[in-house]
Amino acid sequence: MMKGNRVAITGVGETPFLRKGEEGVMKMMTRASLAAIADAGLTPKDIDGYISNKYAGHGSDEVAFAIGAGEKRFCATTDSVGGTATSGQALQLAQMAIEAGLARHVLVPYAIQSTKPGGVYGFHAREPQKAGIEMPVGFFGQPTYFATMANRYAHEYGMTEEEQASVPMTYRAWAVLTPGAQRRDPMDFEAYRQSPMISTPLRAADCCLTTDGGGAYVVSAVEEARDMPHPVVSVRGLGLGFNNWPQGVLFTQTPCTYDFPGEASAKLAYAMAGCDPKDLDLAQIYDGFTISALVQTEMLGLCERGEGPRFYAAGHGMPGGRMPVNTSGGHMSGGYVPGMNLLIEAVRQLRGQEGERQVPDAKLCAVAGLGGNNHSTTILARS
Amino acid sequence: MGIPIYPPRIEDPLFQGYYDGLEAGELRITADAETGEWIWYPPEVIPGKPDAVLEWRAVSPEGSAYSFTTVIRSLLPGDHKGEVPFTVILFEPDDAPGVRVPGILVDAEGVEPRCGMRLRFRAVQAGDHKIAAFAPVG
Numbered sequence: 001m002m003k004g005n006r007v008a009i010t011g012v013g014e015t016p017f018l019r020k021g022e023e024g025v026m027k028m029m030t031r032a033s034l035a036a037i038a039d040a041g042l043t044p045k046d047i048d049g050y051i052s053n054k055y056a057g058h059g060s061d062e063v064a065f066a067i068g069a070g071e072k073r074f075c076a077t078t079d080s081v082g083g084t085a086t087s088g089q090a091l092q093l094a095q096m097a098i099e100a101g102l103a104r105h106v107l108v109p110y111a112i113q114s115t116k117p118g119g120v121y122g123f124h125a126r127e128p129q130k131a132g133i134e135m136p137v138g139f140f141g142q143p144t145y146f147a148t149m150a151n152r153y154a155h156e157y158g159m160t161e162e163e164q165a166s167v168p169m170t171y172r173a174w175a176v177l178t179p180g181a182q183r184r185d186p187m188d189f190e191a192y193r194q195s196p197m198i199s200t201p202l203r204a205a206d207c208c209l210t211t212d213g214g215g216a217y218v219v220s221a222v223e224e225a226r227d228m229p230h231p232v233v234s235v236r237g238l239g240l241g242f243n244n245w246p247q248g249v250l251f252t253q254t255p256c257t258y259d260f261p262g263e264a265s266a267k268l269a270y271a272m273a274g275c276d277p278k279d280l281d282l283a284q285i286y287d288g289f290t291i292s293a294l295v296q297t298e299m300l301g302l303c304e305r306g307e308g309p310r311f312y313a314a315g316h317g318m319p320g321g322r323m324p325v326n327t328s329g330g331h332m333s334g335g336y337v338p339g340m341n342l343l344i345e346a347v348r349q350l351r352g353q354e355g356e357r358q359v360p361d362a363k364l365c366a367v368a369g370l371g372g373n374n375h376s377t378t379i380l381a382r383s
Numbered sequence: 384m385g386i387p388i389y390p391p392r393i394e395d396p397l398f399q400g401y402y403d404g405l406e407a408g409e410l411r412i413t414a415d416a417e418t419g420e421w422i423w424y425p426p427e428v429i430p431g432k433p434d435a436v437l438e439w440r441a442v443s444p445e446g447s448a449y450s451f452t453t454v455i456r457s458l459l460p461g462d463h464k465g466e467v468p469f470t471v472i473l474f475e476p477d478d479a480p481g482v483r484v485p486g487i488l489v490d491a492e493g494v495e496p497r498c499g500m501r502l503r504f505r506a507v508q509a510g511d512h513k514i515a516a517f518a519p520v521g
Contacts, residue, residue, distance in 0.1 A: 138454055
């Protein structure tokens with residue numbers, strides 16, 4: 001197991017999050033990277049390590065060229081999906097590189113152009129099982145897959161419409177307080193019910209947003225971070241969980257289709273951090289869909305298994321609640337730059353920079369990242 | 384309720400047996416030819432056994448719903464507005480526990496879909512091809 005509090009996130013930055021932007025992935029990654037480097041008090045010449053994301057479609061050579069970087073000494077690519085790659089595995093690789101003396105300041109850039117031709121589910125259409133068996137019966141697209149999980153979950157644990165609605169309503173309440181969030185209009189239960197049904201029981205409000213945007217962060221050794229501009233936010237715990245079900249069979253053939261490897265990642269992260277869920281001040285949870293967010297809430301240990309709907313319905317994740325969740329609106333109301341905007345929000349909360357939505361005296365924040373057959377739990381601490 | 388129309392793309396002969404079964408009115412899935420263990424969906428490699436061979440075997444037409452969803456907005460590529468709503472079922476055959484075959488719910492007017500509901504398979508026409516469908520039993 002890696003040791004906690006050895007590396008820190010010293011710079012964060014992002015582009016505006018737009019429903020449809022004018023810029024491509026490379027330009028957004030560049031803008032976010034330059035913002036993160038400046039936030040760390042560095043220049044591009046100081047960056048000597050890169051963690052690329054294989055789904056972003058651009059390697060470290062392109063990024064280094066675009067930001068006008070100095071000598072590159074380390075590069076690697078994450079081999080996971082969604083939030084696991086950006087808020088978990090990239091940090092793991094960065095810490096390994098820094099602790100091994102291979103790099104001093106590691107840049108993790110990412111951007112997504114959800115509106116590009118081919119659609120957000122184009123990668124699923126290329127999977128032979130989906131094209132051959134699932135698409136002909138109309139079983140296609142992530143809202144549809146996750147809807148079957150939600151119905152199975154409700155069958156096993158119970159979930160009323162009001163309880164389900166309380167998940168996106170919680171994140172929206174935070175987005176209302178967040179300049180730059182994509183959806184800032186208040187949403188009560190009646191407004192939720194006006195949201196169009198996509199695939200029962202999931203409405204549009206139960207799904208993450210469509211976003212064109214980018215985000216980036218810089219990782220440095222804790223000793224270096226003490227001399228950098230912001231309060232030190234260190235990586236105290238980090239765990240990755242994997243099951244070996246390929247993406248093509250993941251949504252149908254696993255014994256329990258919503259049993260993401262989140263308990264495994266959380267167990268590793270808490271062990272590395274030497275803390276328990278009750279020690280957390282807040283959490284950022286990968287909210288691709290209502291069902292996946294509430295299951296991860298349980299897997300993080302914020303409530304008992306099967307009690308996610310009651311956790312949210314009781315208001316525990318709301319502003320002023322006992323465990324604030326997705327304090328910039330998450331992926332459902334803030335913006336969908338998978339995992340990245342959640343991690344950036346965690347860092348800024350721990351620095352105490354979030355103004356009206358600042359969680360008082362936030363010292364410890366968990367970030368949960370989901371990637372289907374993989375999952376990450378990252379525990380960040382203000383040192 | 385509607386019927387989704389989306390021709391299967393069978394670039395891999397692995398899947399042809401499934402559609403041969405539907406044409407014959409049977410639900411066929413893949414098994415390890417040597418051990419008889421159900422291996423579904425058919426993978427390119429049976430885990431740990433690259434020399435092993437898959438064969439198609441008919442399963443029980445009766446089973447139950449692992450889960451379901453009623454699609455209001457089809458996310459299939461292209462314009463499919465005229466085909467909704469339809470209900471997708473993840474069907475578990477009685478003699479292949481843990482295996483799930485996706486299909487649509489039919490003959491279910493006035494029946495609320497639910498997990499665990501008892502179902503019986505039949506193939507239905509969807510444009511130029513057949514797809515798996517499941518009707519409530521009892």
